[in-house]
């Protein structure tokens with residue numbers, strides 16, 4: 001894990017957005033080791049179909065029991081997500097649709113963190129080599145300024161983070177998906 005920008009102070013409690021259990025196998029303990037108390041937050045209305053969404057959620061619940069971290073579950077707001085990405089259906093992966101998809105999830109994580117009394121937010125999204133850390137961190141930085149919360153800028157895949165997540169996922173018997181999540185990435 002690489003900390004790309006040190007937060008102005010060490011957070012007391014960090015809400016960690018979890019996109020899927022495989023990324024969290026490495027991300028949750030790595031973030032906890034450096035930043036202290038963490039709470040997981042599963043909010044991914046991008047995932048299609050619903051059966052896949054439920055499978056990824058169940059795997060995240062399983063991981064929270066194995067590791068012993070609290071998990072907050074967001075709503076499966078499919079209509080909200082579809083509305084947000086309207087007109088961006090043909091965008092390639094890592095394009096404008098992904099930016100909107102990431103922003104929507106970061107924004108909800110920050111609103112939830114404030115309700116729960118957490119003073120910082122981050123995400124395990126950057127474990128994946130398919131995600132651009134600049135896209136994730138720019139969105140997080142901008143929204144954090146708006147919401148008045150700390151956003152921890154990371155590149156979790158660095159220092160063997162992705163490799164370690166693959167090994168941990170196998171070791172813990174966690175399901176690993178083979179597409180990012182939305183209906184468009186499913187078709188690709």
Ligand code: SF4
Pocket residue numbers: 046047093094097098099101102180181182183184185
């Ligand atoms: S490819 Fe992944 S990040 Fe991009 S819009 Fe689809 S689910 Fe979101």
